[in-house]
Amino acid sequence: EAGVAQSPRYKIIEKRQSVAFWCNPISGHATLYWYQQILGQGPKLLIQFQNNGVVDDSQLPKDRFSAERLKGVDSTLKIQPAKLEDSAVYLCASSSPAGGRINNEQFFGPGTRLTVL
């Protein structure tokens, strides 16, 4: 079974530039999550999709961050404009009520490491 795919793995940009991250979840997984992990901290949920609808985006800084999952499969997370404090690893995860060893186990991708200069 293929895992969660993310690209790019690394990205370096200057502040005020824009950046986009892509995630391809495990086939058949209806729920998709984006997390932000700042160095030394645990991942923080930014947004959760169920198919192509948003379930929870309460911690997404909506003035600069946006995410979409138009066809209920792949997802894109965008930052525009980036700030220095956005430097972090952005993790994508997926889950399915009928998938995994247990219901709702979240499977994580390798993440995209963003550096904002």
Next chain:
Amino acid sequence: DAKTTQPPSMDCAEGRAANLPCNHSTISGNEYVYWYRQIHSQGPQYIIHGLKNNETNEMASLIITEDRKSSTLILPHATLRDTAVYYCIVRVDSGGSNYKLTFGKGTLLTVNP
């Protein structure tokens, strides 16, 4: 969300059991305890979860106290590959079949040769 408290770091000798404690004194009766781990430069990985009873799988054992205010994750024979940050999480239902994970800083377990 029920808060969890974990020691920031622990050491363990290779081949010995690693016992990782977690305090979750404000847990509600229908909230599960989940454990994930994150090896350096990788995404988190599910280990085990439980509600009231002790649980065991091929990776680890989970011991939950009778009052459910604390739990211990046990890696019976730690190897160097078990060096990782271990997160104890109380599961909050988002509704329906979905839930979200609220990660703390976790415990950095270092397995020494």
